[in-house]
Amino acid sequence: MSEPIRILLADDEPLIRSGLAAILSLEEDLAVVGEAGDGAEVWTQVRKLEPDVVMMDVRMPRMDGIEATAQLVANTGRLNRAPRILILTTFESDDYVYDALKAGADGFLLKRARPDELVRTVRAVAAGESIVFPAKLRELVADRQDSRQPGQPDLVATAGLSSRESEVLQHLAHGRNNQEIAQQMFLGVETVKSHIGSILAKLGVRDRTQAVIAAYESGFIRPGK
Incomplete structure (x- = not known):
């Protein structure tokens, strides 16, 4: 055991x-x-x-x-x-x-x-x-949507994500796990994991939750969309 x-x-x-x-x-x-x-x-x-x-x-x-x-x-x-x-x-x-x-x-x-x-x-x-339930995270971020100061860097826009990585980030923001993302994108699970690792590195964040917060805060994903 x-x-x-x-x-x-x-x-x-x-x-x-x-x-x-x-x-x-x-x-x-x-x-x-x-x-x-x-x-x-x-x-x-x-x-x-x-x-x-x-x-x-x-x-x-x-x-x-x-x-x-x-x-x-x-x-x-x-x-x-x-x-x-x-x-x-x-x-x-x-x-x-x-x-x-x-x-x-x-x-x-x-x-x-x-x-x-x-x-x-x-x-x-x-x-x-x-x-973090996606709906709850969207609600929490929506309440803070106006807190970003004018001129504050857009973390996602400046990260240089590839089109594949951007698509994976969208799936993460909707609460999908690796297996679900792989099925949606017709990719292997290991490939999805690799994309997620690259996303975290480029955004400079610790984990998936931080990546999703960045996606909402930057406007890359908008609550309700």
């Missing part, structure tokens, strides 16, 4: 941490290896415990989940292995969710999610999937 997915819980509410730990500990392939009661504790705990996934509350005292996420992403090179970051939030319209995704989080989950949904999401994030 493979090693279980190692999880760090970061939330300022002990009751929330206890509830999450109780749910996750029921699964043989999941292991809660530590907890942090504040965002300021996350970096130390990550370096010490080397979790695969950090479940990060967005609103915490001293250092919130956004700043803690940015700190982890900025210091990825100092870690033996960089954890995936799953943001926990009470409200799906929370402005902080968008800021956390921009900071480098791999997805978000509502605290009222069912236990089975929680478990599936943790597994998906650990496997490298970005957990």
Whole structure:
């Protein structure tokens, strides 16, 4: 049997941490290896415990989940292995969710999610999937569409994407996975992965979520289209 997915819980509410730990500990392939009661504790705990996934509350005292996420992403090179970051939030319209995704989080989950949904999401994030429903991401970006300052560089327009890469980015923005993109474009899955890797490199972003945010923010994809 493979090693279980190692999880760090970061939330300022002990009751929330206890509830999450109780749910996750029921699964043989999941292991809660530590907890942090504040965002300021996350970096130390990550370096010490080397979790695969950090479940990060967005609103915490001293250092919130956004700043803690940015700190982890900025210091990825100092870690033996960089954890995936799953943001926990009470409200799906929370402005902080968008800021956390921009900071480098791999997805978000509502605290009222069912236990089975929680478990599936943790597994998906650990496997490298970005957990953001396309419709919700479009809504979050639409709320911030006017925040780009005049003259601010258009990340996608200046990235030099090929026509194939542009098409793949459109599919990513609509929430399609590698297999679905391959079928739509009549390509092999490995070819799609190669295109995605090139897109991330050219945009200078960490993962698919960041690429999709860039696509919407730049106007390359417009909410509602």
